[in-house]
Amino acid sequence: MDEALVNAEVYKYETTVTIEKSVQADNDVTATVAAVKSGQTKDTNITAKVVAKEGVTYNI
Structure with a gap:
């Protein structure tokens, strides 16, 4: 895979997302975490x- 294409793709994704506290344990949050920025299209x-x-703790 062309490194320049992959690097260009990285910038299409949000760098910060919020997972609502109402999400139940073990629910799939992939669509939230891998969110594409508004106006961008995935390759x-x-x-x-x-x-x-x-082992990483995320403060909420």
Whole structure:
């Protein structure tokens, strides 16, 4: 994969998202976490992957 294409794709995604407190444990939040910025379109030839580090605490 062309590194420049992948780097261009990264900038299409939100850098900060909010997961509502009403979301139940173990619910899939991929669509929220991997949100594309308004006006942007995903490149369907590139697969985005979201990874959370185990043991990391996120303040809410």
